[in-house]
Amino acid sequence: MKQLWKLFLAFARVGVMTFGGGYAMIPILEREIVDRHGWATEEELMDYYAVGQCTPGVIAVNTATFIGYKVAGTVGGVVATLGMIFPSLVIITLIAGILTNFADVPAVKSAFAGIRVCVCVLIFNAVLKLWKKAVVDKITLVLFLGVFLLSVFFDISPIVFVVFCAAAGIVLTRMGVKGK
Template identity: 60%
Template sequence: MGDSNVTRRSGKNQLLDLYLTFAKIGATTIGGGYAMLPVLQDEIVTKRGWATESEIMDYYAIGQCTPGIIAVNTSTFIGYRKAGILGGVLATLGFVTPSIIIITIIAFFLQNFAEYPVVQHAFNGIRACVCVLILDAVLKLGKKALTDYRCVLIFVAVLAAALFTPLSPVLFVILAGVAGVILMPRKKPEKTGDEKASDAGGKEGTS
């Protein structure tokens, strides 16, 4: 692998790193795209610093109202921002690799996979864990993202609407975008944006 060419080697390593990291995330995302968040926060934001927490929330929001699977959209976003088109493709392929392997094995050998008692017990435990991890992530992100009462208002409205109405999340995301345009304080919009970014960056750097 051309040890002499340091930059190329580090480029290749970065792509491999992207692929493997997202394979790890794919293997531990249990129960749909949202379950990816706690692991994403740990692996991408805390350990590797590839994205900030507010960026990840942006990606989720975009992933929600664009076509395709949210987890795939988020993987592509992070990979692409990190290492271009190849990065986006490899991050996404990494994310789906464990799924393809596991599901293929199950489809061939374990027709009644979901009915095995061992599997059911394991997943009852995992689900209890995953809901804690997701809600903990929401609490942590909330402290940083819900900076004023307008944000809290939007948060509560969307939470309630998602829990108690059968409407599509796409609609909530679009309405929230409109609400942002109407509600965002005019006084110092740029400054708050910068403050938020540097604040998040600083906290991630130290922790």
């Protein structure tokens, strides 16, 4: 029980200290998990992180589940994840509650119109960063363009693209055309 509480608190701390998730989280995870509690080695942590990136879902949550599971089994995995999401729930609910009351103030509207422009640029930068790892040859370029254009012009569920592209990746690799 004490162990579970420790897990919850450790991941709540990681949640509070992480801005934006992703790579920013690694040094904080290392401090909490490797140095402070010794729940995993640095190498294991990197393994979890790598697999967390290529499994569905939020990377931070996947990594938390891995470590929680290692420390205290299935319950540990659940508790670590709950710890990770707890700060978000509290902070976002507070902010959302406050913002709803001010949403019609003209200055707030102007501020958010400015912020929206910034969001474009931030997402665009994220796309460029991911692009380097993802689009490595002609086939991946075709897949990228196909998914992009089809989802811009047609109302197709992202699930369709995800399933199709995973299957395409397997079939094309099997046929030996990967890398051309």
